[in-house]
Amino acid sequence: MGYTVSEVAEMSGISAHTLRYYDKQGLLPFVDRNKVGNRDFKDSDFEWLGVITCLKKSGMPVKKIRQYIEWSMEGDATLNERLEVFENHKKVVIEKIAEMQNYLDKIDYKIWFYQTAIESGTAAIHAQNNCVFTEGMDLSTVPNLHFPEQQ
């Protein structure tokens, strides 16, 4: 008396194909089956799908999520392992956000670059600008970097 795979697909926004794929990958061991063998999702399964979606969309690979789900199925004995999963993943997500913020700054620079270039009609007005996109590279042997557009 639960939900079929297509009902869950409709409600969750995860396609029925993907739900079956997740199941095959071991992400949905908690989903019941009815007497015919069809998946029979319970209300509480939506919360699991929410957790899986959170981990998935924040960059955790399916394999790692499966490991977390397996631990969850083992009950209170794996509480520490599961805490560690989220603590580690938190660091990853924080790092990702910081990285994105950094890229956002560079994108803003480029927007300014093109806006001012469009105003003056040419990118040549930026001939004297310093570089902002080589961060993280070891360019100690590069004497003079210029913006590509100036070539």
Add this chain to the structure above:
Amino acid sequence: MGYTVSEVAEMSGISAHTLRYYDKQGLLPFVDRNKVGNRDFKDSDFEWLGVITCLKKSGMPVKKIRQYIEWSMEGDATLNERLEVFENHKKVVIEKIAEMQNYLDKIDYKIWFYQTAIESGTAAIHAQNNCVFTEGMDLSTVPNLHFPEQQ
């Protein structure tokens, strides 16, 4: 008298394999060749690599980056197109950061969840908690959601 592909790999952190792959995908049309036919990177090419890395790591697919590079090669006639590329991509990145922030909040909830469960020795202490992971799903027909761990 520039840099070889492996020198650039060393300095940029992008593998030589990947640099050749990017070239094959049309991302590096500005890279010169010497008389033998070997790639001969210039100082200014590092700035291009920085832009490509920025777009790539912030989620832009290779195909879109190639389009941007093609426009860049066409000079001032495509300044508007290139501005639009960055303006659109900025929206995408901002949305991505907001999404990550949202997931971070949920991850923090889970960390609290497991920390308090560990303290008390069982996840059963959270039997009364409301759901936080089903955001975005149409659960209007679901009467009562519970945390999966309670099952």
Add this chain to the structure above:
DNA sequence: ATACGGCTTAGACTATACTCTAAGTCAACA
């Protein structure tokens, strides 16, 4: 009775982005 629709599975296919291999070229050193 039989046809329809939705479910099941295994497994093939796609997309994206690398990553590597094989065969060949070339400059330099012994």
Add this chain to the structure above:
DNA sequence: TGTTGACTTAGAGTATAGTCTAAGCCGTAT
């Protein structure tokens, strides 16, 4: 004059995450 080592290419292989197809099962409506 080899031989080495770094370069080249086309194209094969890998990893990840779906996405789809084909064949078959089952309950219900006609």
